[in-house]
Amino acid sequence: MYRQPREAYEARIHTTHYRLYGMMYLIPGGGTADLLNAEGKNYLPTTGVLLYEAGHQHPPDPKDLKASINFVAVQKNHIRWLVGGRPATLRTSRAMVERRRLALLYSGYFLAGDLEVPKGVRLSDFLSLAKPFQTLHSAGLYLLQPQRPVIEIEPYERFEFVTVNLAQAEGVLEAPTGAPEDTRLTLFG
CATH class of the missing domain: 2.30.30.100 (SH3 type barrels.)
Structure with missing residues (x-):
């Protein structure tokens, strides 16, 4: 379990081979890029994931669903881009x-x-x-x-x-x- 509270956000994650639709969890006030750039954490925990092959159709065609999975730890270095969460927190003026x-x-x-x-x-x-x-x-x-x-x-x-x-x-x-x-x-x- 997380040591500090998290806020749930829907996410659409694009990797080389897959599109994952599910929930990700951000620290209050933090952005998506902040979470993904966190040192020492190589995976992005996601829950309630619908797994599709790579593609762009949104929303995806239900017949293209490959799997429905309760939990997926997505290897961060395989993430190409994702939609969801919040913009990164600006750390300067x-x-x-x-x-x-x-x-x-x-x-x-x-x-x-x-x-x-x-x-x-x-x-x-x-x-x-x-x-x-x-x-x-x-x-x-x-x-x-x-x-x-x-x-x-x-x-x-x-x-x-x-x-x-x-x-x-x-x-x-x-x-x-x-x-x-x-x-x-x-x-x-």
């Missing part, structure tokens, strides 16, 4: 950070959103020093489509925030700076 529009590339899709990074820090420096789990704000899930320019792809799903594992992304792309009102991701201008 808002004046010290800026939001940068990024896309995290995965096989067949990408997640695009705003990541809070320290002002004036190069993205490559931040990525090499940051904890793996970060909050991506105003995020969208985009499915890559053959013969279709990235700029024309509409989001498959939108989220207020998602918690992403930077170590599981196959690439991190910074959206080109251009007209500030154009928030669409472009790869080649």
